[in-house]
Amino acid sequence: MPTTKDRLIDTGVKRGPERAFLVAVEASEHDSVWSAEDSLDELGALARTAGAEVVGTMLQRLPHPDVNTYVGKGRAQELSDTEKQLNCDLVIFDDELTPTQQRNLEKLLNARVVDRTALILDIFAQHAHSREGHLQVELAQLEYRLPRLSGQDVEFTRQAGGSRGAASGVGGAIGVRGPGETMLEIDRRRIRSRISELKSEIEDVRKQRAIHRRQRAAQAIPVVAVVGYTNAGKSTLFNALTEAGVLAENKLFATLDPVTRHIVLPNHQEVLLTDTVGFIQKLPTRLIAAFRATLEEVIEADILLEVVDISHENAIEQSETVQEVLEELE
Ligand SMILES: Nc1nc2c(ncn2[C@@H]2O[C@H](COP(=O)(O)OP(=O)(O)O)[C@@H](O)[C@H]2O)c(=O)[nH]1
Ligand SMILES: [Mg+2]
Numbered sequence: 483m484p485t486t487k488d489r490l491i492d493t494g495v496k497r498g499p500e501r502a503f504l505v506a507v508e509a510s511e512h513d514s515v516w517s518a519e520d521s522l523d524e525l526g527a528l529a530r531t532a533g534a535e536v537v538g539t540m541l542q543r544l545p546h547p548d549v550n551t552y553v554g555k556g557r558a559q560e561l562s563d564t565e566k567q568l569n570c571d572l573v574i575f576d577d578e579l580t581p582t583q584q585r586n587l588e589k590l591l592n593a594r595v596v597d598r599t600a601l602i603l604d605i606f607a608q609h610a611h612s613r614e615g616h617l618q619v620e621l622a623q624l625e626y627r628l629p630r631l632s633g634q635d636v637e638f639t640r641q642a643g644g645s646r647g648a649a650s651g652v653g654g655a656i657g658v659r660g661p662g663e664t665m666l667e668i669d670r671r672r673i674r675s676r677i678s679e680l681k682s683e684i685e686d687v688r689k690q691r692a693i694h695r696r697q698r699a700a701q702a703i704p705v706v707a708v709v710g711y712t713n714a715g716k717s718t719l720f721n722a723l724t725e726a727g728v729l730a731e732n733k734l735f736a737t738l739d740p741v742t743r744h745i746v747l748p749n750h751q752e753v754l755l756t757d758t759v760g761f762i763q764k765l766p767t768r769l770i771a772a773f774r775a776t777l778e779e780v781i782e783a784d785i786l787l788e789v790v791d792i793s794h795e796n797a798i799e800q801s802e803t804v805q806e807v808l809e810e811l812e
Pocket of ligand 2: 516716717729730736758
């Protein structure tokens with residue numbers, strides 16, 4: 483049975499990207515500015531950012547997602563056949579699955595079952611560099627997995643980390659890698675105690691950040707936070723204004739850790755400019771809560787500078803989503 487440790491050893495076997503099949507429900511009872519098609523396209527971009535290759539999609543219109551299998555029973559059976567034919571490694575669902583939906587789908591499908599939240603967490607895990615980033619990702623991953631943990635899940639986690647799922651290299655398979663990874667095989671009690679440990683460590687980070695903010699406030703230099711949808715061009719603008727050289731790339735959530743630089747505007751006004759994590763639709767509240775320490779840099783800023791990629795066909799939906807997340811943060 484391969485363990486987490488085994489994954490760290492490069493076997494030198496060259497495998498292609500993991501093959502992903504995407505599934506979405508257009509829920510007529512749920513009002514969102516996003517169409518299911520656009521949301522599904524975005525899920526594809528997330529999947530590719532995580533290193534997967536998208537081999538097919540399925541979209542079903544329903545009043546609301548099925549409580550047992552997310553898509554309807556018939557479509558779920560169809561999905562099982564298609565997924566086997568296409569030799570998929572994982573099936574990714576465009577909403578957060580309930581633990582029940584997840585369990586039922588795992589029984590039905592051959593491939594690993596990953597939902598939007600797990601995929602976003604996976605990308606966060608790949609892009610976290612600071613201690614603060616790691617703590618917050620680990621907290622979010624453990625809180626996500628706790629209600630989903632059963633004897634079966636533990637078995638599934640081991641398999642996913644083994645030969646079939648480890649295709650994308652860097653320490654494990656999409657949806658089950660990251661700082662929380664080694665925690666999966668231990669029991670709920672220890673996970674709960676790790677969660678409270680993480681919360682108290684993150685609280686220390688928050689206090690530290692609050693002290694820094696007070697120091698900055700004392701200097702009376704206004705703080706400008708660059709906000710916007712993920713991949714809108716925030717870091718590119720930040721670099722152009724500060725020459726800071728933070729990572730800007732065509733990936734979702736390339737930036738996770740906030741960076742602040744002092745700049746002087748042409749009118750000699752000094753400002754502190756902060757670049758930070760971008761937003762995305764369907765961001766679970768729990769994830770926002772886990773990233774409170776990072777996001778407080780945004781809430782506490784004097785000015786929010788929103789970057790919108792007007793060349794994106796969903797520029798309006800993206801901007802509305804940014805407003806919604808900001809409102810949720812207040
Ligand atoms: N064509 C064009 N591409 C841009 C512009 N600004 C950013 N990009 C590209 O958009 C992608 C995302 O940029 P990034 O700054 O990392 O976005 P962030 O996630 O909002 O920080 C990168 O590939 C950038 O090169 C722009 O003004 N024009
Ligand atoms: Mg960025």
